[in-house]
Amino acid sequence: MVLSGRLVALAAVGVLLAAWSAAAVLIYAGLLVAGIVVDLGLSARIASLRLRRDASSPVRLTEQGETVLTFANGGRRTLRAVVRDAWVPSAGASPHSQPVTVPPGERRRVATALVPTRRGERHTGRVTVRSCGPLGLAARQRQLDVPGRLQVLPAFGSRRFLPEKLSRLRQIDGAVLVRQRGQGSEFDSLRSYVIGDDVRAIDWRATARSRDLVVRTWRPERDRHIVLAIDTGRSSAGRLGDEPRLDAALDASLLLGALAARAGDRVALVAADTAVRARLGLATGRDVLPRLVGALAPLEPALVETDPQLLAAEVLRQVSKRSLVVLFSALDTAADTGLLPAARVLAGRHEVVVASASDPALGVLAAARTDPGDVYTAAAAELTLARRTAVVDQLRRLGAHVVDAGADVFASKVADAYLDLKAAGRL
Structure with missing residues (x-):
């Protein structure tokens, strides 16, 4: 049973009767108690309610979603209730509570807006139903289990870079005329020699049939394999501004996946720390982004030290053909965690x-x-930056390409590295 604010106000008025007589106070108190009993008796029984929650559609981070509860009143009295649908705070549920009136034998739907502030799966708590009587003095209250979840997808803020990157990709693929010779491995066409062309590109047979020197042009090969390897260990939980480092990696992965899909390449994914957290087989075309989003959305940083050898072994198990492996990890701890051997x-x-x-x-x-x-503090920061620079130098000596950029342009720089390799015929 829950007592209302109206009852408290009426009880405060009764205190004033104490100056008149004690008997008046007792009579007034008895009337209030009788009112409470009558109010509870006339309120709808919560046990007669049947609640159902509609499945919530996935939403992107910071975008608005919705969850809908359906109340079916199987009792004989009209339900006059206040309902609170309790979600975890990061789900951003509003309003806090809502009134609902359900006549006997009827149904009503109550919608709650959700504006999540964290990626991943957001879950509900219990639904609290407070059934009020017609006098508004007291109410029945119960908490009911109505399971539900909202899948919050990565925001994909890097999609603002997509038009620029696609334009460059078209240039590389030869869809836009540019004054450079492609360095890919698939034959494209023949054209006249111009100063600056590589003499090794001269096609002597075609030249013999023509009055001019003729060179072969090439385009980057399609159907290449791209493997996204994501470190989800302790270092991925480090905050870069308002977001963890892992979210920057996910954003870059989505941009790279969109580019690779448009380029006709195949994309695979491995995410691991001390265990494999996500695995996605090679996908191509329109399947890439939906499957990639589905695999990346549940990922959360784990407060454990990553085993880079496990991550490397999973990559080698995933693809046997020579591929582009984009390894998302932290350079700050690379010398201590075994990233260099991996x-x-x-x-x-x-x-x-x-x-x-x-x-x-x-x-x-x-x-x-x-x-x-x-x-x-500055000395400690300089020491960290020096260690980071040393790791970058060691990685480059191993033959790896390194992208080290701020979170605001990180996804763009990763996409540029992919496009540079494609333009140079390294893929």
């Missing part, structure tokens, strides 16, 4: 890009020199 193994069989979103706070801390405390 990169060496992968670089021996595949083209490897190691991508790491850098923390802008390091540059700010390294520049602060106003007092002795700031100087010590």
